Amino acid sequence: MKNFFLPLLAIFCVLNASPAQSAQNIQKGDVVVVPLQGEVAPSMFLFLRRVQKSAESAGAAALILEMNTYGGRLDSAEQITNLLNRTQLPTYTFINTNAGSAGSLIALATRHIYMAPVSAIGAAAPVLASGDDLGVTARDKTISYWSALIRGSATRNGHNPDVGEAFMNKEKEVKIGERVIHSKGSLLTLNAQEATEAIEGKPLLADGIADSVGDLVKKAALQGSVVKIEPTGFERIALWITALAPLLLLVGIIGAYLEFKIPGASLPGFIAAICFALFFLGHYLAGLAGWEVVGVFVLGVCLVLAEIFFFAHSTILVGVIGICLMLGSLLWAMIDRYPGQTFFPTGPMLRVPLVNLLVAILAALAAIAILARYLPRTSVYRRFILSADIPAGPSLDTAPREFVPTAAVAPGLKGLAVTTLRPSGKARFGQHVVDVVTEGDFIPAETPVAVISTDGMRVVVKTSTS
Template structure:
């Protein structure tokens, strides 16, 4: 009896523990720490989208953006900022080293900003692909976005404007007219852009009343890292150039070799990276395949329309996959230029001919150099004597032994049944003259 009571008590204790554990775990807040490193570009958006979705599904108390970036691309920064604005989870930007340009814009879209002692934030002017300041239209739009980002969280917008506009005069912060504003940790705290300066994640959790939280650190997967590299606007035109040049070289090579393989791999990487980054859908691949089918059809259809249409469809699919029409158009233009230059070099300096067309275009020729003639050249008849079977006026027919031959006189009329001598043979043209009386016939 005592033993059964003991067993029952143990089971009740174990059951109580299992009931208490979930409630204890539920009371422990979960905080997601998401790294925002390197350049702000399209691949980063895909990684942050996945991480924020995971945080929302886990019911996270807060998201800490561990920022250390020199900036990046405006369109990518805007998409990431929309992600931050749309989540209901508390977002904290921790400027661990620097949040410059697009990085500053992302930090301003967080609910709170904290900085490390060596952290800096600012210098957010728009730079074009040549490294120069963008035109007034682009700068004006970007300044408005920076101001709106500051106002969104109740910050004084003058400092956000000064980060993007060098006409704002803030000499107190080493940003007179002509220089963009970059705030140190103490200066950001002074102007209330930062809520505090902390040296570690532990201090940050204590400052934000999240001490004791369970920290979940998200990391990029290999495919996400690869996608970030592939979708970088600097890498995209290089990939497309390798693809176009590789396929052009393959047109001049027998079989399918290294150049063609490199071209196909480059195209596969391009679409793979943009699929992972969430910029392209499977419809772009379908459009690309349709373009390839049109080009193949050109081998069997006359006119060239199918081939031109196929190339246009492929270019459209590539531009569609890139997300940013302007950037992708530039990348495609660079790739086409490389392909054209490569084609000219191969044809002009290496004297190559496109071997791929040999299977569908008749290239054989029956030339004299190869021993072909349109008619048999009967030079063995020169000097032979024949009899005219018809009058030569000046053309007619002669007989050499038992062979009938068309001939032409050297200009004079020759009657039928006269002896003539063959004096010239030029292909099918046989010239004769009449044998005069008393002339010896051989």
């Protein structure tokens, strides 16, 4: 059974020593800087979500996005935009040096924008992954949807919604008072000087120009220590792990079943532990799970083991509680919950986690039913059972193989366990080797036993105390 816990311990010890833990070192009042570099992708969303949740939980003073991107996936930009629009933290974007395409949409979801002296923001026209233009219908639908989203996000954060829409829609004119800032016919792109130009007493878009993050902190009069959280590189791994969550749970459940079904085999338990460890690791890196769910899962495992080894004849309550804790921790690890939300998740929060868990459980039950039927017939299973049950020493082949009537094995008769009773096995009574079963206890070989009762060919024994 130690093989089940060692991979869990090893993986989480490695994670504790990794840079991923830096997000947990945010203190109350800190100014948290998050670099958003390169392509806007799902891994960027996972990284930002993890850091933002940590910053909110710690009570950080502000969140600064240090941005340098030419754009990327619109679906990831939408996820990041929704993430930023839901936070109560003061949010800043420092454009150093590009906020192109999807990057400009993310910047509009923060309350304050600062730009490096040589920088640009805008040009957010949607294109195919290959770089080619969308078809007319697809382009019109995409621009219509995103224009509405951009306007809402810009308005919420105090930016000019017309400027945001003109980043994506070349048919949008930007006019302030009598002055036309941008005419129809091309996408709007602003440099630092244009974005900070005061028009009718208010900057067109950006609050100011800053040479660095430190300069931004001074100009924005932010207080507190500046803490920069770097991406770990694990976010891409987390993306795959969270996507494969049902498969990891399926293999983990089957491995745990085989560990108990074939006590002599350690590989199934090791594989199960790896699967569960990767499951929790991926959801932690994705900003979904914390260490508390791991503790609940381990507690559930301990209760199930206690039920098997200590309470097998008295109650099933301990085991049921353990199973509930394990399933609850697996479900909780997949729920996207933010600080300040109610303890009990809502229906939309539960939908995907419940589907993943139910798919894994149903598939595992089907696989276990098949294994229970056909596994005992395989040579691999018989080899493990024999190696586990037959102790070293003379072969049992020389033992008399004869039918022993139950009358010859009466309650109170004492003998010796020949094999480990798990709970079934063989025991010797005088010159006879008999198939016996315990009431659920595991009894090692060479242990004195006594017959409790007989029922036809079934002989029930227990450890003999005298």
